Amino acid sequence: MENSLILQYVIIGLIVLTAVYAIVRKLTKTFSKKDNGKNCGPDCGCS
């Protein structure tokens, strides 16, 4: 296999892993009890 192709597969592997990580992070963040947005208060949601 050509070196450039191997490099492409390595890059692809990293991109796919990042995408999977991003989705998992988004899911955990969405369902976390703590509000992560700006101006969040215990009773007043986030602005």
Next chain:
Amino acid sequence: MQEKKQKQILLIGNPNVGKSTMFNVLCNRKQKTGNYAGVTVASLSGKYIYKNEEVEVIDLPGSYSIYPTSEDEAIFSRYLIQEQESYSGVVYIADAINMRRSLLLFQQIQDLGIPAIMVVNQIDEAEKRGIKIDISKLAEILNIPVFETNAKNNIGIETVREAVFNNDFKISQTNSFEIPTEQKALVYKISSNTSEKNLYKIWTLLAADTYLGKIENIHEIITQEDSKCSVPKRLQIHETVRRYQSIDKITSQITEKKPQLKELLTEKLDKVLVHKIWGYVVFLLILLLIFQSVFFLAEYPMTWIEDFFTWLSEFSGERLPEGPINSLVSSGIIPGIGGIMVFAPQIGILLYFLYLLEDSGYMARVVFLMDRMLRPFGLNGKSIVPLVSGTACAIPAIMSTRNIENVKERLITILVTPFMTCSARLPIYSIIIGLIIPDQSFYGIKYRAIALMIMYLIGFLMALFSSFILKSFIKTKIKSFLVMDLPTYKMPLFGYDFKLVLGKVWEFISGAGKVIFTVSIILWALSYFGPPQHKNEILATESSLDHSYLGRIGRTMEPAIAPLGYDWKMGIGILTSFAAREVFVGTLSTLYSLDDKAPEGKLIEKMRLDIKPNGEKVFSFATGVSILLFYAFAMQCISTIAVVYRETRSLKWTMLQTVSMTALAYFSALIIYQILK
């Protein structure tokens, strides 16, 4: 260099007096405002700098009194009383049209010993009604600085900034409410046993149903015997009656009302717009006009966006070196993002019309019309506001249920609001309606616009039906009722709303774009790679779509979705759109782009020409209607699920809602397909 000073102020007033408009003008922000009560249900903060002083402005939800009756009012009261040390003063916004009501909350704030200035807003509207307010007399009576403003037209704002800079906030030296004799002894007892010396603050503690202030050892001081003679609601009524007696004296001194000879435009319009028959006819016509515009006005920009992404995909396919990266970019990411971006103009047009209607004051009439119609379904009163705002997005709509004081009614509203057709359903409805409904008109009205309106009505009727069913399970003894002002009609701020829509469309593009970007990478990887075909292979690369991992997953789930008329590509679309509904279209765009067998052209053409192995159309009329019904009822939005969980604080109700909506979607789609096929 001079050091920058810092200060915090609160914006306070009754609902719909223009607090959010004032907040936007002061802080140069684009916070959503509306010409009806309850737009702000959470505190918002912004900043501005004036003469090297940084001022943090907190916009609290509107309230009529210091005593909370709902969660959004509780936010207001708690912040006002508990955080008194953190702010310099209160900018109290009074409504020139209704000074009597504005003064009730203002007196309470003064009696709490909170430093304040008063801003009388909507003077121009009051003058139109023949109401003249003597500002200097008002300032003299209240013994605080009072200013006139017209926040909408940026008049008087600099004076307010100057007053805030000069710390013109004043604390009242006298109390306008005298504590009744029956409670005086108890109030003095608490005062002598605690560090709290403000007698009215102690009174609010007795008169509020919930604990508002911070007084240590309060439960040890108030014995059971003491609380016997203090029924909170009675104390509140007593206070309100007494206050209005003194307020009436003030308003008679400051207000001059000329007899109104001419009928106001608002009154003329309301004769038709809230009429028991014509009101509904006009509302349906307005809806039809909006949906007609969604198809008609968006046609050209949608074509431009689609052409741009097709060009970009071809361009990157030609320029990038051969290999997986070329395939990922030109057949995975670009078609995926393009597939969803193409609907941005339609969403923008829909939201623009909704904002114009809100701004003009018409939305308040819609709430009034709905209230009358929906009472038999158990969705009376305050539930209507979240339902109406759910047509834009379910998330803020669910948050706005905070102003429903009855917990059970609030729960029912939260559970049924996701049935309302939000803007994320629009891309799916638009593409499927485009596939199954011909582009023809009936007396100038597009059949597609009528079909879109029917979809909105189906969502609305399902919300009604579900609340009717839920009403019999979640029984509520106390009914909440809606008390709202019908605001005067105002000319909408076309330019401001346009800017607001641009912001919302960007929010949609960046929000949906991020999701579809990551989803399309994973979809591409699953379609590019497949199980090994030969012994010495770890993975098969450049597999045909049918033999890829994605194809395998799709084929595995096909038996479950085939009775609904869907092929495996649609199944994958449904799976990915659990993240957000609009991802369905992005997914199909990626999948058709990756499929070598798919015909060339735009996504809708590829979908139209796609055929099953038996020669039947993949997107037949029956399949199209089945998809439409599925998405009308399915809870395909992770963010909404999270908000429901956050607002109900109940995993049981969140799960029940998600599972039942999905089951309803599945079986409705199944039945309709089996009937129509």
